Amino acid sequence: MVGIKPSFMETTGLLLISLVLVMVILSFVVGNVIFYPRSESPYSPPSQSNLLGTDDLGDDVLTLIFRGSRVSLSIGIIGSLVSTLIGTVIGALSGFCGGSLDDILGWLTDLFIVIPALPLMIVLTAYLSPSFWNVVLVIGLLWWPTTARLVRARAWQLRSSTFVEGLIGIDASKIYIVFRHILPNVLGVVLARFVLSISHAILLEAGLSFIGLSDPTNPSWGTILHFAMTRGALLQGAWWTFVPPGIAISMTSLGFILLGMGLEQRYRIGPKSLEGKI
Amino acid sequence: MEGLNDPAMRASLNTSFFIRKFVRYFTLVFTIIFLNFAMPRLMPGDPLLFLFGEEVYGAAIRNPELIQSLSAKYGLNKPIFDQFIIYLGNLFRGDLGYSFSYGRPIAEIIAERVPLTLLMTLPPTLLSLVTGAMLGLHLGFNPERAHKKAISSLLMVLYSVPPYWMAIVAILVFSLWFNLTPIGGAPSPGMSIITGVSHMILPFSVIALFNAAYVAIIMRGLTLEIAEEPFIITAKSKGLSYIKFKIRHLFIPSLAPFLSIAAIELGFTFSGALLVEIAFSWPGMGYTMWQAVVERDYPLLQATFTMTALIVVLANALADLASYAIDPRIRLRENGRN
Amino acid sequence: MRLIQDLSGIRTPNNLESNVILSAEHVSKWYISFKRRKTVALENVNFSIFKGEKVCIIGESGSGKSTLAKILCGLITPNSGEVRFEGKKLSELNKSEKKVFRMRVQYIPQCPDLALDPTWYLYDSLAEPLRIQKICSKQDEFERVKEVCERVGIGMDQLRRKPRNVSGGELQRVVIARAFILSPEIIIADEPTSMLDPSIQAKIVRTILDLQSESNIGIVFLTHDLELAKLVSEKMFVMLGGRIVESGYTRDILKTPLHPYTKSLLMGVPPKTEFKQNSPCGFYGECEIVSEVCCQYPPPESEVYGGRKVRCWRYA
Numbered sequence: 001m002v003g004i005k006p007s008f009m010e011t012t013g014l015l016l017i018s019l020v021l022v023m024v025i026l027s028f029v030v031g032n033v034i035f036y037p038r039s040e041s042p043y044s045p046p047s048q049s050n051l052l053g054t055d056d057l058g059d060d061v062l063t064l065i066f067r068g069s070r071v072s073l074s075i076g077i078i079g080s081l082v083s084t085l086i087g088t089v090i091g092a093l094s095g096f097c098g099g100s101l102d103d104i105l106g107w108l109t110d111l112f113i114v115i116p117a118l119p120l121m122i123v124l125t126a127y128l129s130p131s132f133w134n135v136v137l138v139i140g141l142l143w144w145p146t147t148a149r150l151v152r153a154r155a156w157q158l159r160s161s162t163f164v165e166g167l168i169g170i171d172a173s174k175i176y177i178v179f180r181h182i183l184p185n186v187l188g189v190v191l192a193r194f195v196l197s198i199s200h201a202i203l204l205e206a207g208l209s210f211i212g213l214s215d216p217t218n219p220s221w222g223t224i225l226h227f228a229m230t231r232g233a234l235l236q237g238a239w240w241t242f243v244p245p246g247i248a249i250s251m252t253s254l255g256f257i258l259l260g261m262g263l264e265q266r267y268r269i270g271p272k273s274l275e276g277k278i
Numbered sequence: 279m280e281g282l283n284d285p286a287m288r289a290s291l292n293t294s295f296f297i298r299k300f301v302r303y304f305t306l307v308f309t310i311i312f313l314n315f316a317m318p319r320l321m322p323g324d325p326l327l328f329l330f331g332e333e334v335y336g337a338a339i340r341n342p343e344l345i346q347s348l349s350a351k352y353g354l355n356k357p358i359f360d361q362f363i364i365y366l367g368n369l370f371r372g373d374l375g376y377s378f379s380y381g382r383p384i385a386e387i388i389a390e391r392v393p394l395t396l397l398m399t400l401p402p403t404l405l406s407l408v409t410g411a412m413l414g415l416h417l418g419f420n421p422e423r424a425h426k427k428a429i430s431s432l433l434m435v436l437y438s439v440p441p442y443w444m445a446i447v448a449i450l451v452f453s454l455w456f457n458l459t460p461i462g463g464a465p466s467p468g469m470s471i472i473t474g475v476s477h478m479i480l481p482f483s484v485i486a487l488f489n490a491a492y493v494a495i496i497m498r499g500l501t502l503e504i505a506e507e508p509f510i511i512t513a514k515s516k517g518l519s520y521i522k523f524k525i526r527h528l529f530i531p532s533l534a535p536f537l538s539i540a541a542i543e544l545g546f547t548f549s550g551a552l553l554v555e556i557a558f559s560w561p562g563m564g565y566t567m568w569q570a571v572v573e574r575d576y577p578l579l580q581a582t583f584t585m586t587a588l589i590v591v592l593a594n595a596l597a598d599l600a601s602y603a604i605d606p607r608i609r610l611r612e613n614g615r616n
Numbered sequence: 617m618r619l620i621q622d623l624s625g626i627r628t629p630n631n632l633e634s635n636v637i638l639s640a641e642h643v644s645k646w647y648i649s650f651k652r653r654k655t656v657a658l659e660n661v662n663f664s665i666f667k668g669e670k671v672c673i674i675g676e677s678g679s680g681k682s683t684l685a686k687i688l689c690g691l692i693t694p695n696s697g698e699v700r701f702e703g704k705k706l707s708e709l710n711k712s713e714k715k716v717f718r719m720r721v722q723y724i725p726q727c728p729d730l731a732l733d734p735t736w737y738l739y740d741s742l743a744e745p746l747r748i749q750k751i752c753s754k755q756d757e758f759e760r761v762k763e764v765c766e767r768v769g770i771g772m773d774q775l776r777r778k779p780r781n782v783s784g785g786e787l788q789r790v791v792i793a794r795a796f797i798l799s800p801e802i803i804i805a806d807e808p809t810s811m812l813d814p815s816i817q818a819k820i821v822r823t824i825l826d827l828q829s830e831s832n833i834g835i836v837f838l839t840h841d842l843e844l845a846k847l848v849s850e851k852m853f854v855m856l857g858g859r860i861v862e863s864g865y866t867r868d869i870l871k872t873p874l875h876p877y878t879k880s881l882l883m884g885v886p887p888k889t890e891f892k893q894n895s896p897c898g899f900y901g902e903c904e905i906v907s908e909v910c911c912q913y914p915p916p917e918s919e920v921y922g923g924r925k926v927r928c929w930r931y932a
Contacts, residue, residue, distance in 0.1 A: 110302070111309055116545030116590045119552070119567065119583045120313070126571055126579055127321040127328060162730040165691055170745045170798070171718035184735045199438065206440055207553055212571050225443065229557065230572075234446060235461070237454050246443035254438035261434075 010262035016255030023248075024073055027066035043238045053240035055224070056231045064224055065244055071220035072252065075136055075205045080197035082140025087147025088183075088190050094148070095155025096178050106152070113145040118207055130213040139201050147193045154186045188267030196260030199253040206249050221245040295602065303595050310587045314580055315365050325354070332574035333378045374584075375577040379569065384581045387566065392585060394464050395562035398478075399551045402486035410490040411536065414497025415529055419505060421498070430498060436491035441550040445484045445557035452480060462559035481558050489547050496539055500532040534601045541597035545590045552586065636703075637834055638688060638721065638802055639664035643697035645683055657683040658694070659858045662917070665802065665851075668832040672849030672866065674839055674881075680858040681838045682726070685806045688836065689723045690714075719749055722795035724805040728787040732779045738790050739775035745798050760797060767830075768793045768823050785816035789823065796827055802834040809844070821848060842881060846870060851923075854878050856899060860917075864924035874926045876903045897929075905930065 006014065046053045052061040094105035121138050128134040158164055158181070167177050208214060209222025212230070216223065228234060228242035318328030326345065327335045329352060338344045349355055352364065368374075374384040417426045417433075453461045458476075465474035504510065505528065513527040552564025559565065563582050570579035640663040646656045658680045665671050675681050686692040687699060690706055699706040701717050709717060725731045732741045739761065746757050765772055768789045779787055788808060795803055805824065809817040825848060828835050837848050845852060845866065852869050854862040854877065862875040873879045877899045897903070897910050907929055915929045 107305070111306060114306055114545065114591055114594050115310060115313075115587050116549055118545075118549030119586045122567060122571065123317060123579055123583045126574075126576070127317065127323070162725045162727060163733050165686075166723065166725060166731055166794075167744075169689055169691060169718065169723045170748055171715050172744075172748050176748070181733050181736075185733065187735075203438075203440060207442070207549070210440075210442060210553060211556065211568050225446070229446070234449060234454075237450070239450055242443070242446055243450075246440065246447065249443065250435070250439040253440075254435060257434065257438050 007262050007265070009258045009265075013255045013257070013259030013262060016251055017259065020069060020073060020248075020252045020255065023066055023069040027070055043233070043236055043241070045238075046240050052244055053238070055227065055238075055241045056233060061224075061241055061244060064219060065221065065248055068219055068221040068224060068245065069248065069252075071132070071218055072202055072205060072222070072249070075132065075139070075220065076198045076202035076252070076256075079136045079139035079143070079201035079205070080194055082136065083143040083197055083201070084147055084190060084194040086140065087144035087193070088151050088186070090144065091148040091151025091153075092155050092178060092182055092186060095152035096159050096182055097174070098156075098159070102152075105148070109145045109148045109152070112142065113149065117142045118204060121204065121208060122211060122213060125208055125213045130208070131215055132218065135205060135208060135214070139204050143197060143200060143204070147190070147197065150189055150193060151186050154189050155182050158182055158185055188263070192260050192263035192267055194260075195256055195263055199256035199260065202249065202253050202256070221249050299595070299598060303591060306591050307588065310584060310591070311366075311369065314584045315362055318576065318580065319358070319361070328576045328580075329354075329375075331378050331576050331578070374581045377570075377575055377578040379573040379575040379578065384578055387578065388563075388581055388585055391562050391566050392589070394560065395552075395555070395564070395586075395589075398464075398481050398555065398560055398562055399485060399548065402482045403489055403547070403551075406486045406489035406493055407540070409486075410493025411497045411529075413490065414494035414499075415501050415524065415532070417494065418498040418501025419524065419528060421502060430495075433491045433494050433498075436487060437495055439488075440553070441484055441488040442553035442557045444488065445481065445554045448480050448484055449557065462557075464560045464562070481554060481560060484554055485551050488550060492547060493540065497532065497536055500536055500539075501528055504528060504532050533604050537597050537601040537604070541594045541601075544593055544597070548586065548590055548593075635666045636664045637667050637701070639700045640684070640688060640694075641698050641700065643684070643687060643694045643699065645680075645687060645692065645694045656858050658687070660697070660917075661858075661860055663688070663853060663860065665834050665836060667801070668834055669851060670828065670835050670837070670849045671851045671853070672837045672839060672845040673853045673855060674842065674845050675855030676840050679855040681855055682806055683858075684855070685723065685804050685836065685838055689721045689804050690717065691723070715749070719798050720801045722798065722800040722803050724791055724795050724803060724808045726806045726808070727811050728784055728791050729779070729811070731791045732787070732794075734779050736778070737775065738777055738779065738782070741779075742775060742790060742794050742797065745794060749798060751798075764793045764797045767796070767827060784812055785820065788812060788816075788820055792820070792824060792827075796833075799831065800833060802836065803828075804836045804838075806838045807840070808837075810840075817844075824848075854881070859914075859927060860925075861899070861927045862925070868924060874920060874924075874931060875899075875928050876905065897927075 042054060042056045042058045044050060044054045044058075050060045050062070052065070055061055055064065090105050090109065094102040094109075121142055124138045124142075125135060128138070164177060164181065167181065205214075205220060206222035206225070209220050210225050210229070212226050214220055214223045214226070219227075222245075224245040225242055228238075228245075233241040319325045321328060324335070326338065326348070330338065330348060334348075338348060352361065354361065356364075372385050374388065376382075377384045377387060380387055413429075413433075417430050420426070421430070449461060452458045459480050460473075460477055463477060465477045469477075510527060513523060552562075552567060554560075555562045555564035556568045563586050567579060567582045567586075569575070570582060640661055643658055643661045643663075644656070645658040646654050648654055661680075661684060663684065673681050673684065683692065687694050690699070693707070701709070701721070704713065706717070732738070736744075742764075743757050743761050746752055746760060752760065761775070762772060765775070770786060770789050770793065774782060774786060775790075782790075788811075792808070795805075803824075808824070809820050812820065821844065824835065827833070835848070837845070839845055849866045852862075852864065852866040853860050854869070854875065856877050862869060862873070862878050869878060870882065873882050897915050903910065909929050915927045916932055917925050917927045918931050919925050920931055
């Protein structure tokens with residue numbers, strides 16, 4: 001990994017992600033130090049005192065967006081972490097052990113890949129009440145199948161490769177092979193998947209919030225969109241309340257998608273054709 | 279490959295293919311129905327709340343007799359297996375429960391709204407499948423060209439924009455600023471054709487644009503992979519015309535994997551379309567889902583989930599059939615486990 | 617009988633049943649693909665190797681050499697028949713016996729590029745067998761790695777790299793070193809030179825032979841190259857379509873080949889067509905001397921004279 005020149009895609013992705021990170025850091029400053037006061041007038045357009053105007057309650061939109069970055073990003077990262085962990089373990093087990101375990105896990109993966117995730121998440125979140133951790137949990141528990149499938153394919157490929165055969169030939173145990181050899185080898189794929197899943201998790205969280213399933217005391221970008229939709233900001237033509245959060249969501253997800261796709265390209269090609277690169 | 283020329287073997291392969299697929303979709307449908315049954319009963323909290331929705335529950339809490347009669351209807355005091363049988367019976371009679379927020383049986387609401395969702399999603403999805411695939415194919419071949427790189431980057435941007443937000447911005451621009459299209463709502467039977475079309479034009483374009491971007495990205499990736507294969511070099515050296523070469527050696531081989539990937543991610547795009555409905559106040563499944571969430575009408579929410587899931591499963595089955603028709607190798611590949 | 621044995625050049629006094637280290641008895645392996653279609657990889661193969669013997673299995677790709685090699689080192693279980701290690705059946709070994717077996721029999725795979733974990737440093741890969749078998753301390757481990765590296769001719773500084781940063785020849789040396797590090801009794805080398813340049817091939821073969829003579833290890837060499845076989849082996853097994861068609865001492869076989877396939881190999885005549893899977897004799901259709909029985913029944917294995925076995929109706 002170290003010392004590899006990042007591709008154009010990865011550079012752009014990293015740039016966008018660092019922009020969001022700056023936003024997160026600034027959110028502590030903006031929220032607590034340069035506090036934009038509540039304006040008296042709701043829906044006041046962008047001005048000197050409120051750079052992005054105010055919403056229906058007279059809250060400063062810029063402050064809301066900076067604060068929302070924390071929620072969206074943390075749900076994205078933690079949710080993706082959970083889903084990637086589940087997917088990796090299931091995929092590695094099913095690909096390496098094979099047999100009936102593979103059949104069962106493969107069947108489960110296939111099931112959850114087809115059932116549309118967002119509607120199921122909506123129902124579950126509605127039942128569980130949409131707190132921060134519930135949203136993380138629901139995203140983590142339902143977004144693993146694609147990861148599992150990719151890891152399984154890679155593990156399957158490794159399992160039949162010569163070096164694993166050689167390991168069996170010197171009496172290495174299955175557990176040893178999975179943890180010392182299979183996992184390090186699928187790490188690249190898993191990393192790419194993790195980054196891509198962050199973008200998916202951010203989009204999913206935004207979708208859930210948009211439909212009204214988020215913690216209103218801790219608003220994310222999607223929540224701002226939800227309120228803009230339900231409280232008539234659109235009909236008022238108050239574009240400053242809903243255009244900026246949408247741009248923030250798109251920018252963040254684009255950043256992670258670009259980085260993830262770059263990583264995916266780097267690790268998809270076999271070790272042979274990677275030669276000049278590492 | 280020898281096996282494909284043997285008619286007996288081909289027949290047996292076909293049968294086993296269909297049996298396998300049938301089993302797959304049967305388990306899928308069963309799982310969805312089972313989830314629908316299990317979720318309200320297993321969630322933390324009172325199952326009565328989830329089975330009847332907030333309003334009925336609120337009334338019932340003060341009225342023990344109502345609780346009794348409702349519990350009896352769903353068999354809630356019986357063992358869980360009996361409950362499932364009762365539930366299945368209700369389902370087959372078309373009884374999905376009662377929505378208090380609409381004051382109507384849920385089955386009626388769903389029957390009304392599924393066609394609207396299909397009207398909104400199907401035509402743009404089909405359109406975007408074709409255009410997106412073409413565009414992706416074009417972009418994936420000689421991807422180093424500057425204009426292709428630019429278009430690919432644009433597609434990535436489109437793909438990462440949430441479609442419902444795209445819809446909101448479209449309403450802002452075209453309906454509020456330029457006053458070209460109505461702000462929302464679906465076409466209804468009484469409308470003139472022009473008004474009807476004006477209602478559809480924005481949702482169609484938003485969904486088509488989003489889906490086409492995503493389809494093109496997938497197809498571009500597949501084409502890139504195929505273009506690296508050795509047989510492409512052979513094909514190039516054959517001296518085919520450019521168009522023939524593209525169709526025969528790039529398009530055809532990528533079609534089957536394309537369909538299977540598109541089918542897998544279909545749920546994702548469909549979910550996006552559901553959220554677009556909310557932005558356009560288009561009374562389809564997504565809009566209903568949103569209202570159910572806002573009103574805490576859990577039985578309605580549950581039913582919309584089941585219906586959307588079933589629609590996605592059906593679409594998957596169709597994609598499976600299509601790839602089967604296109605690429606006979608699928609039959610072999612799926613048999614050989616790898 | 618005694619006379620024939622002398623003529624055929626059997627001199628070694630240890631040529632007794634009790635000195636057989638590894639043997640395969642009536643081993644068959646087949647794969648079921650699609651619907652009841654049986655692909656036979658090995659059919660009724662008998663094989664044995666004595667202590668410190670150099671044996672060569674010759675055959676073209678697809679003849680089942682690799683399958684046989686993997687069965688011999690216990691990576692694949694045969695569908696029927698038994699592999700015996702020091703007289704004990706492989707399928708009946710308990711855990712500790714299996715561990716000993718894994719230590720004594722080592723396998724050198726065909727393609728060095730894929731033989732080592734691409735994410736591991738070569739040093740760790742090389743020391744891994746010692747760690748798994750837990751036979752020495754960290755200090756001893758270093759000494760042993762150093763010693764075996766000197767013997768195969770790789771510098772210790774090369775071991776600080778990862779597999780993709782060294783050349784194929786060096787990598788193959790590491791793989792060989794890895795096989796020798798546990799001081800095994802038998803090494804099964806599956807075409808260890810086929811992926812390398814001719815100039816390096818010779819060096820690698822020399823390395824293996826040197827190691828063999830130093831420690832009196834038994835070697836099974838798989839190859840399709842007759843010249844190589846002549847160079848490395850005392851005994852030879854010729855494989856064709858999953859069967860061993862001729863076996864005996866290399867000198868004898870090269871001097872007087874009996875099976876028509878061996879003859880065509882020696883003359884350098886390439887086979888005209890692919891061999892038919894389920895034909896009774898793998899060489900049917902190629903053979904110049906065909907009798908009626910050839911296309912009806914598979915030929916039995918018959919011992920022509922001491923240790924010289926052929927599978928052909930002419931010698932039945």
